[in-house]
Amino acid sequence: MKKLLLTAVAISTLVFNGCIQDDDTPIVVEETTIINNNNSGSTDDDCIVKSGGIAINETWTADNCYILDRKVVVQDGVTLTIEPGTIIKGRAGTGSLSSALIVARGGKIMAEGTAAQPIIFTAEADNIEIGSTAGTNLNETNIGLWGGIIVLGRASGSFPGDVTELQIEGIPASDTFGLYGPGDDPAVDNDDSGILRYISIRHGGSLLGEGNEINGLTLGSVGNGTTIDNIEVVGNKDDGVEFFGGTVNASNILVWGQGDDALDIDQAYSGTIDNAVVVLNAISDHALEIDGPEGTLNGTCTLQNLTLIGNGDVNSEYADYRSNAQAITNNVYAYGFGDSADVELDNDGVATNYNNGLVSFSNWEIVLPTGVTAVEDIFVNKATTVTVTGFGSEATAVTAGAQTVGATTSNLSWTYSNVAGGLGF
Numbered sequence: 001m002k003k004l005l006l007t008a009v010a011i012s013t014l015v016f017n018g019c020i021q022d023d024d025t026p027i028v029v030e031e032t033t034i035i036n037n038n039n040s041g042s043t044d045d046d047c048i049v050k051s052g053g054i055a056i057n058e059t060w061t062a063d064n065c066y067i068l069d070r071k072v073v074v075q076d077g078v079t080l081t082i083e084p085g086t087i088i089k090g091r092a093g094t095g096s097l098s099s100a101l102i103v104a105r106g107g108k109i110m111a112e113g114t115a116a117q118p119i120i121f122t123a124e125a126d127n128i129e130i131g132s133t134a135g136t137n138l139n140e141t142n143i144g145l146w147g148g149i150i151v152l153g154r155a156s157g158s159f160p161g162d163v164t165e166l167q168i169e170g171i172p173a174s175d176t177f178g179l180y181g182p183g184d185d186p187a188v189d190n191d192d193s194g195i196l197r198y199i200s201i202r203h204g205g206s207l208l209g210e211g212n213e214i215n216g217l218t219l220g221s222v223g224n225g226t227t228i229d230n231i232e233v234v235g236n237k238d239d240g241v242e243f244f245g246g247t248v249n250a251s252n253i254l255v256w257g258q259g260d261d262a263l264d265i266d267q268a269y270s271g272t273i274d275n276a277v278v279v280l281n282a283i284s285d286h287a288l289e290i291d292g293p294e295g296t297l298n299g300t301c302t303l304q305n306l307t308l309i310g311n312g313d314v315n316s317e318y319a320d321y322r323s324n325a326q327a328i329t330n331n332v333y334a335y336g337f338g339d340s341a342d343v344e345l346d347n348d349g350v351a352t353n354y355n356n357g358l359v360s361f362s363n364w365e366i367v368l369p370t371g372v373t374a375v376e377d378i379f380v381n382k383a384t385t386v387t388v389t390g391f392g393s394e395a396t397a398v399t400a401g402a403q404t405v406g407a408t409t410s411n412l413s414w415t416y417s418n419v420a421g422g423l424g425f
Contacts, residue, residue, distance in 0.1 A: 347383055
C-alpha cells in the first residue's frame with residue numbers, strides 16, 4: 001500500500017471485541033477504511049480491511065475493494081450484501097491466520113454479480129484494479145495465496161454416528177461459527193443462505209494444517225433455498241467446489257486448475273449440479289470425486305451436462321465414486337485425458353450401489369486417449385469381491401468436436417478462465 005499523507009486521506013476505524021474465537025484467540029471485529037483522494041486508481045489505496053465477525057447488516061460496494069484479514073464471519077441473523085463488480089482480496093496467511101469469508105448458519109450473503117460485472121474474490125497480491133475484471137501479475141498457477149468462501153446451513157446431511165451437526169473442515173472445533181447441519185432442530189432442506197451469482201474465486205486454498213487446505217467454495221448443509229449460479233474457481237490449492245451434505249442446487253460452474261478435485265461430493269449431498277466445466281492442469285487430481293452417506297440417512301445427488309477437460313498424461317482422473325457413493329451422472333463430454341485415466345468404482349460398497357441402481361450413468365461421450373481402443377476400458381471396477389455388469393456401456397467414443405452432450409460452455413463466456421485463459425467459450 002502506498003504511504004499517504006494525513007491530509008490526503010480520511011481514516012475511520014471501529015474496533016470492539018467479538019464473541020467468536022479462533023484457536024482460542026478472541027476475534028476482533030475491525031473495520032478500517034482508507035479513502036484515497038488523489039484518484040491514483042490503485043485498489044490498495046481504496047480498501048476496507050475486514051477482520052472478525054460481521055454483527056449487523058452491511059453492504060460492500062464496487063467503488064471500494066475489501067481485504068479479508070484472517071477469518072471474516074457473517075453471523076447468525078446477519079446479511080452481507082455485495083454489489084456487482086466488487087473486488088474482495090484475501091490476505092496471505094496460513095493456519096489460524098488464513099483468510100476466508102464464512103457465512104455461518106443463519107447468516108446470509110446476497111452477492112449478485114452480473115456477466116459484465118462479476119464479484120471477484122482474489123488474493124491481496126493480485127494487482128487487479130477497481131472497475132476491472134483481471135490483474136496482470138497472477139494466473140491459474142498461483143495457488144494457495146489466501147483461503148476461500150465457506151457457506152454453512154441447516155439442511156440435512158448424513159454424518160458419522162448420525163450426529164446432527166459437524167464442524168466444517170478448516171475451522172477449529174472451538175469456533176462454533178464453523179458448525180453445519182440442523183443441530184437440535186429439524187433439518188431445513190429449503191434453508192436459505194442467500195445468493196452467490198456471477199462469482200469468480202481465484203488463487204485460494206491456503207494451508208490450515210498438514211494436508212488441510214481451504215476449498216475455493218465450501219458448502220456445508222446448504223439448503224435449496226440458496227442460489228448458487230455462475231461460479232468460477234481458478235487456481236485453488238485444494239478442491240474447487242465441495243458439497244458437505246445439503247440440498248442446494250448449483251448451476252453454471254467452472255473450475256480451472258485446482259490442486260485436488262474439481263467437484264467433490266460428501267455426506268449425502270442431494271442437490272443437482274447442472275452445466276459445469278472442469279479444466280484440469282498439471283497439479284489437478286480428479287475432475288469428480290463422489291463420496292456417499294456417512295450415517296444412516298441416504299441421499300442421491302444428480303450431476304448433469306458436464307464437460308471434463310483433462311491434462312494429458314499427468315495421472316489425473318475423470319471420476320472416482322467412493323465410500324458408499326450414491327449419484328446419478330448424465331450427459332458428460334470428456335476429452336484431453338491420458339491413457340491411464342479412469343472412471344472408477346472404488347470399493348465393494350460402491351459396486352453394490354451400482355448394481356442396485358444407486359449409482360448410475362447415462363450419455364457419456366469420451367474422446368479416447370491415444371492407446372485406448374475401447375471406451376469401456378475407461379470404466380474400472382476396483383471392488384474386491386463385488387462384480388458388476390455393463391459398467392461402461394453407458395458411454396460412447398466420439399471424435400473431438402462431434403459431441404452431442406456436455407455443458408453449454410457459452411453460459412460461462414463471462415469467466416476469467418475464458419477471457420484471460422483463452423478457453424474459447
